Amino acid sequence: MTPFKLTDEFLAEIELLMDSQKDLEIKSLLEDLHYADIAEIVNEFKEEKGTYLIKLLDSDKTSDILIELDEDVREAILNNLSSKEIAEELEELDTDDAADIVGELPREIVEEVISEIEDREHAKDIVDLLRYDENSAGGLMAKELVKVNENWNVLTCVKEMRAQAENVTRVHSIYVVDDEEMLIGRLSLKDLLTTSTKAPIKDVYIPKVDRVNVNEKPEEVAKIMSKY
Known part of the structure; x- marks a missing residue:
């Protein structure tokens, strides 16, 4: 398999499709790409278009994309998602990655996001991890085993x-x-x-x-x- 190489031409094609709201064509273009490659693409766009791509794709893929994004890009995109949308992303992640994202959220919406997670056991595990100092083994571990x-x-x-x-x-x-x-x-x-x-x-x-x-x-x- 040939490694993905991001080009200006590819970015321009994606941007044109977004401007034309050709969502099915965008999905088809990104379908076989690894989530890390899509994260590289999202990192190149401004907040509005990065959010457009995240909202367009399914949570089982975008959750991994969010983890791979540059921190400032991820923060900007999360600010554009509702508490329910963020919760849907967290449901797809292992608890360690989910806790990392929750730790970056504004304090005033954390409780709301946690309450929107349908899997209550998963939500509890995320909250448990948030109790540990991020610079400790507890702050790094996942609860899945x-x-x-x-x-x-x-x-x-x-x-x-x-x-x-x-x-x-x-x-x-x-x-x-x-x-x-x-x-x-x-x-x-x-x-x-x-x-x-x-x-x-x-x-x-x-x-x-x-x-x-x-x-x-x-x-x-x-x-x-x-x-x-």
Whole structure:
């Protein structure tokens, strides 16, 4: 696949289509582009036309575009969106990215935006993250994860993992917790696939987990990640 290269000609074509309100043609032109490429395009336009593109495209794509935008461009566009429109964008994002956007909003509309999020569990997770200092591990983390109970067998574990994974964008690890929801280890997918479906997870999981405290500074988190 050839990397996208933004040209003056392409920008002029998009602008002409916007001026002519040819929305279907714009959508067709942008359909196969990566969200980072579309963010590059939006960064080149003034506030009004950048907002036009964001409102034109579907939230499942524009939410990622917003995260990639230059901060001042994103701020200007968010100022042109209603609380409901912002909430729709947040619904599509992982909690860490959603919390970053909420943190940039004027204080007077934050509560209104949160109240417009239909998924109340997602809204609660975003609010939880906002309580942490942005310059800490808690301020950087996402609440989405896949976790299994040590007392489940492998078959139950796989079924639960499938259900949970639907709401997780990136699955890097499978975490194991006890009945008190305390982290006690992690799962190797290889071990999971090669073990009897009747075997209990407590006989399969790896008890060692590298972890950090939510109040840890990002620099220290980076050192630990780099080492392990």
